Amino acid sequence: MKEKVTENYLVLYNPGMCGTWLVWLISQHNNFPQYWVTYKNYINDKKETKPLDVSCFGADWYTYQYISKDSNDFQYYATDVSTSQDLEEFFSYTFEENRRIRPMGVRNNKSFIKDCVKILPSHGCFNDSLRQDKSENNINKELLKNVVDDMQPKKIIVPVFNSSDDTLIKRWVIYTKYHNKLKQNYIDELVYWQKNWNEWSDWVLQDNPYGNNVHYVDIEKLTSGDNDEYLKLCEAINETPIDNIQEDITAYRNIILGIAAHYDRIIK
Numbered sequence: 381m382k383e384k385v386t387e388n389y390l391v392l393y394n395p396g397m398c399g400t401w402l403v404w405l406i407s408q409h410n411n412f413p414q415y416w417v418t419y420k421n422y423i424n425d426k427k428e429t430k431p432l433d434v435s436c437f438g439a440d441w442y443t444y445q446y447i448s449k450d451s452n453d454f455q456y457y458a459t460d461v462s463t464s465q466d467l468e469e470f471f472s473y474t475f476e477e478n479r480r481i482r483p484m485g486v487r488n489n490k491s492f493i494k495d496c497v498k499i500l501p502s503h504g505c506f507n508d509s510l511r512q513d514k515s516e517n518n519i520n521k522e523l524l525k526n527v528v529d530d531m532q533p534k535k536i537i538v539p540v541f542n543s544s545d546d547t548l549i550k551r552w553v554i555y556t557k558y559h560n561k562l563k564q565n566y567i568d569e570l571v572y573w574q575k576n577w578n579e580w581s582d583w584v585l586q587d588n589p590y591g592n593n594v595h596y597v598d599i600e601k602l603t604s605g606d607n608d609e610y611l612k613l614c615e616a617i618n619e620t621p622i623d624n625i626q627e628d629i630t631a632y633r634n635i636i637l638g639i640a641a642h643y644d645r646i647i648k
Contacts, residue, residue: 384491384492384493385481385492385493385494385495386493386494387411387493387494387495387534388494388495388496388497388531388532388533388534389406389494389495389496389497389533389534389535389536389537389617390496390497390498390499390527390528390531390533390535390536391403391406391497391498391536391537391538391539392498392499392503392504392505392536392537392538393498393503393504393538393539394503394541394577394580394581395503395504395552396548396551396552396555396573396577397539397540397541397548397577397599398539398548398599398603398632399498399503399539400433400434400435400436400439400498401436401603401632402537402539402597402599402602403436403439403497403498404434404436404439405613405628405629406496406613407436407439407487407496408622408628409494409614409617409619409620409622410489410619410620411489411493411494411619412489412492412494412495412496412619413481413482413487413488413489413492413495414487414488414489414492415436415437415438415439415482415486415487415488416437416487416488417434417435417436418434418435418436418437419431419432419433419434419435419635420432420433420434420435422558424638424639424642425642425645425646426642426645430635430638430639431635431638432554432555432558432639433555434632434635436498437482438481438482438486438487439496439497439498440497440498440499440500441475441497441498441499441500441531442499442500442501443499443500443501443502443523443526443527474530475527475530475531481495494534494617496617497531497533499527502520502523504518504519504538505519505520505523505524505527505590506518506519506520507519507520518580518589519589519590521589524589524590528591533593535593535594535595535616535617536590536591536593536594536595537594537595537597537613537616537617538584538590538594538595538596538597539596539597539598539599539602540580540581540584540585540596540597540598540599541577541578541580541581541598541599542578542581542582542585542598542600543598543600543601545600546570546574547600547636547637547640548599548600548603548636549570549573549574549577550570550639550640550643551636551639551640551643552573553566553569553570553573553643554639554640554642554643555639556569566643566646566647567647584596595612595613595616597609597612597613602629603632603633603636604629604633605626605629605630605633607626610625610629
């Protein structure tokens with residue numbers, strides 16, 4: 381970790397709620413590394429190569445040091461490692477030691493003083509019960525405490541979903557299908573995630589399981605270009621708004637709309 385970083389921001393999120401893109405968007409501001417955006421492509425129903433997801437190379441923090449080597453899930457989590465370093469190292473490094481800021485060539489800002497991070501493999505500090513209906517069982521409080529104590533984030537940023545618009549969810553259903561994780565038919569899956577995201581978001585907004593030092597982002601509003609939602613985010617990270625931010629948001633929204641159109645075509 382570079383000593384010049386004076387403030388860390390932590391993004392915790394429910395998978396599918398555009399968390400990686402949110403990390404990338406935050407990182408574009410003046411005092412952040414300004415990582416380049418890269419795209420994870422897929423072949424859609426028209427046999428076209430299109431973006432399915434974004435990647436923010438350099439923003440990940442691996443938290444394997446909090447997983448017991450005796451855990452039945454260790455081998456599953458270990459497969460997510462994308463570094464050549466020995467896995468054993470993850471059990472001895474602190475956040476400062478384990479966080480690897482990527483070099484110039486994948487970022488634009490040489491003199492950044494803030495860092496925005498997402499964690500792997502559990503993006504939201506979840507228990508294994510994430511896919512169960514009881515949202516109150518989702519947060520792994522021990523993991524969350526370890527992460528926060530170690531990282532000492534200036535602010536935790538959490539995207540939430542509070543909308544009847546199912547565009548984002550259609551994108552997530554196609555994503556799960558592409559990665560062979562679709563458990564039901566398309567319509568049932570859409571209904572399931574609509575219910576899951578709304579209930580989970582209602583719960584976190586009401587109970588604040590991530591603590592009081594948190595800023596909740598209405599991710600549907602932000603990805604739709606709602607300027608007030610964007611300005612609230614700028615206030616949370618104490619940054620000046622980006623002049624061309626709507627161009628960045630529109631570019632991402634177009635990706636989402638393209639995937640949602642794929643969904644609409646295949647269920648007709």
